[in-house]
Amino acid sequence: MKNLIIILGEDLQINHPFLDYFFSCYKKKFDSLASIKYIQNNNKELPFYIENATKNYDNITICANENGFYTLSRILATLTTDTIELKSDTLMPSQVVKFSKNSFLIDINNSKINLIKAEPTKELPEILTQDNHxxxxxxxxxxxxxxxxxxxxxxxxxxxxxxxxxxxxxxxxxxxxxxxxxxxxxxxxxxxxxxxxxxxxPSDNIVEFIAKKLIQNNKKITFAESCTAGMCAATLGNTPGVSAIFDGSLVTYSNNIKNHWIKVDNEILDSFGAVSAQCVEAMANGAMKLNGADYAIAISGIAGPDGGSEQKPVGTVFIAVASTSGTISSRLLLSGDRDYIRAQSVLHAYTLLLRTYPELN
The missing domain is CATH 3.30.70.600 (Ribosomal protein S10)
Incomplete structure (x- = not known):
């Protein structure tokens, strides 16, 4: 099935936290994002674009601001030679297939259109479209x-x-x-x-999969992160219920903090540097001992754009995973900008955890 997302209104389009929220809700419904079109409220071609879109897409989900919602409600009514009625405290065409507060579903040219009135800082209205694929x-x-x-x-x-x-x-x-x-x-x-x-x-989200396995096995995890600055921990925190297996973690940017908080020996830092296998192994073990967790992940690297050298260019990242049965580390050489290198580092770390400890698979 061909699906389309329309974001109607510039105020929504520049609100990145809200867009992340909307796209997250959409992905929970459809597993993945569809094609995305950004349209301004005052676009005079909007009626013609919507009519053409109904001929090319099976599902169209439109996230609109207040003005765009009422404008598009009238346009959809016009396209179906329909009238506007008040349903569930929301003005919408009378021939809607399904509706809830600030959201309705209408069928035009065998295309299902779900128009949603979105208000940033408030809970998103229900996405009514169903993906039958x-x-x-x-x-x-x-x-x-x-x-x-x-x-x-x-x-x-x-x-x-x-x-x-x-x-x-x-x-x-x-x-x-x-x-x-x-x-x-x-x-x-x-x-x-x-x-x-x-x-x-067997999951779309490997971190959520690991979190559920840890909860199931009553095993705790912690982290010591340098270049990722807590991204591993934050990613884990996206899964409901992780407080049962996650007490806390550490962000240890400086060598001084690595030494004082998780007891990374100064000899390791002086001889091998903070970006080294020896350092991340010590970080993982230090965090695990401090926290009392069953597993620990440590990351240290050069995410850029500066800080690289011939021996350790930008994109050099070391990760380590530790448990009571031992510690293993891996060196990575990643490409991309700072954000992409950090995001890849997190995925590599969790994948190393799965690879090293089969009981989590």
């Missing part, structure tokens, strides 16, 4: 995209499914499997799990 997302670790594609293609024919693959980071491939009415997604995923024993993560 059956799909699921999972991950495979330690298999590159090309190899996974070759190995999975025969199974797609057997179970009548389609797959889309992307290399999230080296060693982590994300796969979306979708099907029409007669496909068998669950059977396909079961076969993939048998093909890649111990390497499939």
């Amino acid at each position: 059956n799909s699921k997302i999972f991950h495979i670790i330690d298999i590159d995209k090309e190899s996974a594609q070759i190995l999975l293609e025969p199974l797609t024919t057997t179970y009548n499914v389609n797959i889309a693959l992307t290399q999230v980071i080296d060693g982590l491939t994300k796969i979306k499997v979708s099907t029409s009415k007669y496909g068998h997604i669950d059977s396909f995923i079961d076969s993939v799990a048998n093909l890649f024993i111990g390497k499939i993560i």
